[in-house]
């Protein structure tokens with residue numbers, strides 16, 4: 001069974017929705033950030049602090065290559081993972097890449113009290129989020145096999161993804177301004 005790999009911006013719900021997909025589809029859930037943290041023996045924030053973002057991106061790429069070898073998983077990717085071509089290539093063609101498309105306003109609200117995402121721990125957080133979101137949106141869209149709107153409850157979104165992956169619901173990529 002091929003993997004379902006969720007991509008999208010921090011806070012779009014990859015980890016939350018991914019666990020629901022796993023529960024309902026008989027796949028095992030795996031969170032890429034947690035996988036990297038277990039291998040490194042430190043948190044993502046600690047990796048950023050101690051070694052910097054570039055080293056984190058190399059560890060993230062190793063994780064993508066390793067996880068693409070496995071089968072039957074729901075993988076919640078890190079928020080930045082699918083902005084790198086080499087990581088898209090690790091999964092493309094073998095697994096189903098699903099972009100969880102959530103408007104920035106909803107994401108901001110979901111993450112308003114978050115202190116665990118190092119890229120957002122800065123005074124100009126609002127501007128950084130907006131710039132990152134606008135830069136990354138078309139990249140996630142291009143990487144994905146399936147695009148699903150993720151504003152609904154985690155369970156409803158999970159079922160929409162399962163249906164789309166099973167082909168019972170033809171999920172065409174909407175136009176990026178739709």
Ligand SMILES: Nc1ncnc2c1ncn2[C@@H]1O[C@H](COP(=O)(O)OP(=O)(O)OP(=O)(O)O)[C@@H](O)[C@H]1O
Nearest residue numbers: 009010011012013014015016078079110152153154
């Ligand atoms: N469909 C949803 N409806 C309401 N809240 C949600 C939904 N999905 C996720 N959340 C909430 O939004 C926050 C971020 O969700 P989550 O951690 O799943 O995002 P993520 O995409 O995995 O982020 P990251 O890329 O940083 O790992 C959590 O507090 C979660 O409870």
Ligand SMILES: O=C(O)C1=C[C@@H](O)[C@@H](O)[C@H](O)C1
Nearest residue numbers: 010033044078079080117118
């Ligand atoms: O959006 C990003 O670039 C990131 C998202 C998180 O999942 C972590 O992978 C890390 O904080 C970087």
Ligand SMILES: [Mg+2]
Nearest residue numbers: 014015033076
């Ligand atoms: Mg997550």
